[in-house]
Amino acid sequence: MAAIDLLAKRARQVAAGLCDEVPSPCVSICRMDPVSELCEGCFRTLDEIALWGRMAEESKREVWRAIGQRIALRQGQVERKTA
Helix, strand or coil: CCHHHHHHHHHHHHHCCCCCCCCCCCCCCCCECCCCCCECCCCCCHHHHHHHHHCCHHHHHHHHHHHHHHHHHHHHHHHHHHC
16 A cells, blocks of 8 residues: 555544544654645645644644645645546
8 A cells, every 4th residue: 555545544533533632743754845836745734734733732733634635635736637
């Protein structure tokens, strides 16, 4: 399973409240996309990455929801390009 698929699965689990503690989305692929301004590994913004350690659990869950949406958007764009 590709890293993006694992990240999307984890985003669904966090959004569904299946994780007691909200895990970090970092997958150690720390490279910012200059167009989207998102990390290519975890799909977070620089601000989300910088603030992660100080965020409340609900704020972290909100970031995970955003990650799930960003992945879905990206996968939709890739499907349209290959169709």
